[in-house]
Amino acid sequence: MGRRQVAGGRHFFPMARGEAFALVFLLLFSAVCFLPVWRQLEVVGMALSGWGMAALMVISPVLTLWVFRSGRRRG
Amino acid sequence: MVVERVLVLLYLLACIGIGVFASRKVLASRDEYWVAGRRIGTAVNAMAIMASLASGGSIIGVMGLAYSQGIPATLALFAGAVVGFPLASILVARQLRAFGRYTITDFLAFRFPSPVVRLLVPVLIVIAFSVYIVAQLKAAGITAHALLDIPYDTALVIATLVFITYVSIGGMIAITWTDVVQGLIMLVVVLGTALAVVWRAGSPLELMRQTTAVAPELGRLADRDIGSSLGYFVIWATAIPVIPHIVMRVFTAKDGRSAQLSLNLAMLAYSVMILAAVLAIVPVGKLGFPGLDDADQVFLRVIQSEFPAFVRGIAVAAVLAAVMSTTDALLLACSSAIAHDLLGEFLRQRASERALAAVRVASAWAIGILALYWALAPPELLSRFYTAGIGLLSAGLFVPTVAGLWWKRANRVGGVAALVAGAGSYALALAGGLDLGLPPIVVALLSSSVAMLAGGLLGAPDSRSMTEQIAALHARPVCDER
Numbered sequence: 001m002g003r004r005q006v007a008g009g010r011h012f013f014p015m016a017r018g019e020a021f022a023l024v025f026l027l028l029f030s031a032v033c034f035l036p037v038w039r040q041l042e043v044v045g046m047a048l049s050g051w052g053m054a055a056l057m058v059i060s061p062v063l064t065l066w067v068f069r070s071g072r073r074r075g
Numbered sequence: 076m077v078v079e080r081v082l083v084l085l086y087l088l089a090c091i092g093i094g095v096f097a098s099r100k101v102l103a104s105r106d107e108y109w110v111a112g113r114r115i116g117t118a119v120n121a122m123a124i125m126a127s128l129a130s131g132g133s134i135i136g137v138m139g140l141a142y143s144q145g146i147p148a149t150l151a152l153f154a155g156a157v158v159g160f161p162l163a164s165i166l167v168a169r170q171l172r173a174f175g176r177y178t179i180t181d182f183l184a185f186r187f188p189s190p191v192v193r194l195l196v197p198v199l200i201v202i203a204f205s206v207y208i209v210a211q212l213k214a215a216g217i218t219a220h221a222l223l224d225i226p227y228d229t230a231l232v233i234a235t236l237v238f239i240t241y242v243s244i245g246g247m248i249a250i251t252w253t254d255v256v257q258g259l260i261m262l263v264v265v266l267g268t269a270l271a272v273v274w275r276a277g278s279p280l281e282l283m284r285q286t287t288a289v290a291p292e293l294g295r296l297a298d299r300d301i302g303s304s305l306g307y308f309v310i311w312a313t314a315i316p317v318i319p320h321i322v323m324r325v326f327t328a329k330d331g332r333s334a335q336l337s338l339n340l341a342m343l344a345y346s347v348m349i350l351a352a353v354l355a356i357v358p359v360g361k362l363g364f365p366g367l368d369d370a371d372q373v374f375l376r377v378i379q380s381e382f383p384a385f386v387r388g389i390a391v392a393a394v395l396a397a398v399m400s401t402t403d404a405l406l407l408a409c410s411s412a413i414a415h416d417l418l419g420e421f422l423r424q425r426a427s428e429r430a431l432a433a434v435r436v437a438s439a440w441a442i443g444i445l446a447l448y449w450a451l452a453p454p455e456l457l458s459r460f461y462t463a464g465i466g467l468l469s470a471g472l473f474v475p476t477v478a479g480l481w482w483k484r485a486n487r488v489g490g491v492a493a494l495v496a497g498a499g500s501y502a503l504a505l506a507g508g509l510d511l512g513l514p515p516i517v518v519a520l521l522s523s524s525v526a527m528l529a530g531g532l533l534g535a536p537d538s539r540s541m542t543e544q545i546a547a548l549h550a551r552p553v554c555d556e557r
Contacts, residue, residue: 013481013549019165030158034305039296044280045287046294050147053154054354057346061339064161068335
């Protein structure tokens with residue numbers, strides 16, 4: 001079974017579905033971290049936007065590694 | 076001070092030794108010199124990528140910034156690079172590795188064949204990286220002066236001569252192995268220090284709670300300007316997929332899959348190091364040394380108060396390693412922009428392989444010596460200039476590279492227009508001539524995208540052969556599936 005791909009249509013080359021998902025997720029997560037509302041709320045003395053950025057720094061490489069690994073398993 | 080100086084001397088000699096050892100293999104071959112024979116494994120490449128990105132700013136600067144501006148604002152700046160690596164691994168790594176040449180200019184000049192691309196891209200690289208190299212040299216001089224009590228000029232000359240020597244004769248192989256050593260030193264020093272201080276405090280959360288109770292500004296972002304943080308975030312997120320010293324690492328990987336994995340493993344190591352520095356070492360520094368005039372001293376103060384001379388010596392080597400591991404990669408990329416991108420085609424038709432090797436070595440020395448001359452009397456706002464230099468590269472190269480790989484309608488007119496519009500509008504916005512209330516990098520990326528779209532929709536489509544060749548880069552070769 002080949003990689004599941006998002007149809008690229010006539011205009012784009014196709015991308016693996018997991019990679020497209022990771023891309024959209026990371027862009028949305030980044031945008032959410034910059035929302036002003038998180039700057040006012042604090043947890044353990046630090047603004048939630050700071051915790052969000054810290055989470056983003058770990059999640060982004062881990063998520064992408066997981067996507068590549070699962071894509072490879074599907075072959 | 077003697078122990079520190081001896082350890083640093085041993086470290087510098089080791090770097091030269093690696094260069095001399097590598098030179099026996101690389102000087103006679105373009106493949107070996109620029110891309111280490113395209114056989115670097117995943118773990119080694121990951122460590123080398125991490126070390127190339129982690130400059131002096133990633134050790135001294137990140138902690139100084141967190142100490143003075145607070146942790147959330149600092150993480151907003153550094154998270155951009157971390158997001159940039161997954162973008163690079165998904166959008167460009169496998170395809171550029173399959174393309175199989177040497178530089179980002181090679182790809183853009185192939186995809187959008189035009190003298191404008193062939194000339195403008197290496198010129199942008201040389202401008203941006205020259206400033207970046209000078210900024211790193213200045214950091215090396217200041218660090219050695221502060222930590223080893225060596226005069227700034229002397230430290231600058233020694234450090235520069237050492238890394239020009241091993242880069243010019245050892246090429247990418249020497250850089251890769253020195254970067255691996257440098258990356259390991261950085262990781263061990265920063266993570267070791269963080270673990271030691273957290274062990275004493277009980278837990279990182281407890282440490283954070285204690286520190287923010289005394290210094291609440293450390294955890295706050297509310298009063299900070301989010302626009303400039305967003306600008307830095309976008310600059311680094313879009314620079315990583317196209318920045319030449321990282322793209323050259325993609326070409327050194329043994330295959331596309333290894334390139335993708337090494338980019339993400341590098342980022343994981345980089346993230347852990349930055350988070351350990353900011354969430355563990357900075358709070359201890361803030362508690363122990365409140366009110367420092369020079370915030371960049373916080374890491375050194377913590378090291379001096381917590382550890383004996385031997386460990387301090389290794390820490391000094393770690394800071395120099397951070398500076399040198401970035402500078403050597405920048406020097407090779409800058410040298411490739413001249414010796415390969417600008418002069419390569421002309422020389423290959425007229426000169427022997429031996430003469431080409433001499434040009435490669437000479438270009439590295441020329442750039443290094445010029446940068447040294449500039450760094451002896453550097454301009455005051457250098458750190459701002461070098462971020463602007465990186466912004467100029469991402470403004471000009473990001474859209475043409477990504478669209479050239481993924482959009483079937485991308486064509487020569489659109490590619491050239493996107494390159495010129497991105498770089499031009501960024502320079503204009505920085506100079507204050509294009510104030511739309513948005514960060515200059517956002518304005519530039521929008522301009523570049525519009526230019527690509529207009530060129531692609533209105534210009535003549537590329538040949539069928541070009542589309543087929545780009546489609547072939549997306550095909551997953553059998554060797555990638557191992």
